[in-house]
Amino acid sequence: MQVQPKDPSLKTATKTDYLRQMTGPIGIFDSGYGGLTVFKEIQKNLPEYDFIYLGDNARVPYGIRSFQTVYEFTKECVFKLFELGCNLVILACNTASAKALRNIQSFDLPAGKRVLGVIRPTTESIDAYTKTKHVGILATEGTVASNSYQIEITKFFPHISVFQHACPLWVPLVENNEISGKAAHYIVEKDLRLLTAMSAKIDTIILACTHYPLLLSVIQKHLPDHITVLSQGEIVAEKLVDYLHRHPEIDAKCGKNGTTAFYTTDEVGAFENKTAIFYGKTIQAAYIDVRKKG
Numbered sequence: 001m002q003v004q005p006k007d008p009s010l011k012t013a014t015k016t017d018y019l020r021q022m023t024g025p026i027g028i029f030d031s032g033y034g035g036l037t038v039f040k041e042i043q044k045n046l047p048e049y050d051f052i053y054l055g056d057n058a059r060v061p062y063g064i065r066s067f068q069t070v071y072e073f074t075k076e077c078v079f080k081l082f083e084l085g086c087n088l089v090i091l092a093c094n095t096a097s098a099k100a101l102r103n104i105q106s107f108d109l110p111a112g113k114r115v116l117g118v119i120r121p122t123t124e125s126i127d128a129y130t131k132t133k134h135v136g137i138l139a140t141e142g143t144v145a146s147n148s149y150q151i152e153i154t155k156f157f158p159h160i161s162v163f164q165h166a167c168p169l170w171v172p173l174v175e176n177n178e179i180s181g182k183a184a185h186y187i188v189e190k191d192l193r194l195l196t197a198m199s200a201k202i203d204t205i206i207l208a209c210t211h212y213p214l215l216l217s218v219i220q221k222h223l224p225d226h227i228t229v230l231s232q233g234e235i236v237a238e239k240l241v242d243y244l245h246r247h248p249e250i251d252a253k254c255g256k257n258g259t260t261a262f263y264t265t266d267e268v269g270a271f272e273n274k275t276a277i278f279y280g281k282t283i284q285a286a287y288i289d290v291r292k293k294g
């Protein structure tokens with residue numbers, strides 16, 4: 001025998017509240033602005049989803065910091081995103097993916113929460129791009145030192161040789177919107193020369209830092225046509241769509257009302273101004289304190 005609730009609206013309200021509790025925005029985290037290049041592509045592919053972007057601008061750059069520091073900072077931001085209702089968080093930052101993701105996944109995840117990075121999705125289809133099987137990685141000092149790209153690529157494709165080069169001046173160039181002037185050309189050309197000198201057979205280069213796609217036209221000017229340059233935004237976005245198809249239980253926990261909120265750990269006005277460079281449109285942001293109290 002079925003028991004009907006006396007007030008039918010009660011049942012509806014309870015179900016709606018339950019769903020509201022269960023679903024949340026997808027959290028997109030980066031040390032600052034760079035993750036917006038990845039977020040832009042994710043949002044293009046998943047326009048109906050809800051998102052919260054959090055940039056830890058007060059503590060950027062992560063690329064020069066120790067493992068422990070990047071882990072602590074990333075963990076604080078990820079937990080803030082959980083607190084804001086996110087059930088799934090994407091580390092749209094290579095340095096955080098390289099230095100913090102594994103620890104967070106192994107030791108810190110509360111039940112029902114997921115954190116994904118950008119390195120695995122970027123590397124898992126690399127074999128399809130390279131004919132010579134010589135791949136170049138351009139990244140921050142931290143990402144290069146972690147060897148994460150080398151490890152991930154070798155795990156799936158042991159026949160691929162990986163050559164890495166750190167470009168510590170590229171993030172400051174982009175942060176200062178120096179993306180096409182003389183300084184950009186000089187610095188980019190020099191770093192590309194150092195990378196390509198490691199192997200004349202490199203035919204594919206991964207831009208393994210969220211800021212680097214902003215320098216793409218300068219990069220392409222200083223490389224021969226036969227070298228393919230991969231920006232990770234589109235790749236990560238496609239892989240996320242695929243991930244959500246393969247994990248309907250996680251997809252069911254993602255809100256789909258098309259909303260977006262932006263948070264920064266630093267000055268809001270500066271964040272809003274610079275966001276246009278990375279995201280392609282102006283936005284409204286809010287300040288957030290991610291540090292643990294007490």
Ligand code: DGL
Nearest residue numbers: 031061062063094095210
């Ligand atoms: N977002 C970082 C990355 O992709 C670059 C900026 C930083 O060093 O914090 O590695």
